[in-house]
């Protein structure tokens with residue numbers, strides 16, 4: 527990534543496995559009148575046999591959702607701290623200038639790599655916007671480790687050093703100016719380190735694994751590399767004060783958006799990934815559809831392939847649907863960028879269909895005109911806030 531130094535030092539201290547078993551899902555109002563069918567129940571119709579006889583990946587990931595949600599509730603109770611969020615940074619003038627310069631650099635990187643998203647962040651309060659930029663840059667740098675120009679030199683040891691560096695910045699010892707911005711952000715917002723560690727775990731997975739036996743394995747990968755982004759972002763973007771949804775259910779929607787985006791990314795990039803020897807699609811589902819690895823490497827669009835792709839697209843859309851239920855619960859200024867990115871990414875699925883499911887040699891992309899139309903559409907949705915509890919009860 528241009529302009530971002532990727533040197534990393536120090537050995538790893540600890541890895542952090544996912545733990546836990548819990549029930550979940552749907553936007554749960556803080557009312558007993560509203561219940562929903564769980565996402566997992568509906569998704570399982572599209573996920574063939576789950577290989578893991580114990581907990582599913584979804585159950586394991588939900589532990590992280592609950593932990594993050596409880597951190598947010600804890601912080602809500604610390605009223606004074608919450609009041610400080612939009613106050614100027616503390617410390618002497620030099621530190622303050624340096625920190626501001628760090629945040630500005632994060633904003634520049636964000637503007638360069640994700641223009642639409644950057645524009646959306648300009649609607650947020652200055653403090654929230656800077657914090658989202660800092661998270662964006664850390665995610666981008668982490669992704670660049672395994673996906674960027676230096677990716678062939680990246681070893682598990684380099685990822686260990688990156689994780690050590692993450693631990694240090696969470697403890698207030700940043701290595702460089704981008705880290706300094708994130709270090710400041712995580713000291714001010716109730717952001718847990720777990721999703722950050724898990725994203726690094728996703729990069730480790732990318733180094734050692736190029737096949738996924740079933741959807742359960744793929745789900746975990748999608749959580750690591752993208753669901754984590756949702757969990758990192760919500761504490762900063764904030765939940766609307768008038769929201770009656772439970773914190774967990776908003777985090778669940780955020781997780782669903784990350785999963786939906788990553789599934790879409792995988793469906794878009796089937797050909798490109800195959801050329802790198804990677805097949806992210808669940809092997810058991812491919813076999814069930816009568817498709818072999820060679821069919822993918824040869825890249826022929828057959829009826830079997832079309833029918834397989836229809837099922838995959840349907841599942842990705844279910845995750846988008848789940849995510850959509852949560853966007854209205856976010857703080858008003860954060861809804862627009864989230865809607866914009868959701869609508870834009872979801873249209874990649876339409877583009878795959880429009881390409882007659884040829885995701886081997888044709889890249890599905892959303893043209894400028896469609897992008898432009900999506901922005902006011904996103905704005906229209908963003909002005910709708912959380913449903914009122916009395917209306918929910920009457921339904």
Ligand SMILES: CC(C)=CCC/C(C)=C/CC/C(C)=C/CC/C(C)=C/[C@@H]1[C@@H](COP(=O)(O)OP(=O)(O)O)[C@]1(C)CC/C=C(\C)CC/C=C(\C)CCC=C(C)C
Nearest residue numbers: 662665666669752755756759779780784787788852863867
């Ligand atoms: C508003 C908004 C989108 C906020 C998120 C900002 C943020 C911190 C983004 C970081 C993204 C990033 C650099 C992730 C690193 C891993 C990665 C590249 C994941 C893939 C993204 C797409 O990138 P791209 O198309 O460039 O992929 P290639 O590198 O070219 O292959 C991902 C597919 C996933 C990114 C995941 C999200 C953007 C999830 C966003 C979820 C929320 C913001 C939660 C919203 C809240 C509710 C309640 C729905």
Ligand SMILES: [Mn+2]
Nearest residue numbers: 669670672673
């Ligand atoms: Mn990538």
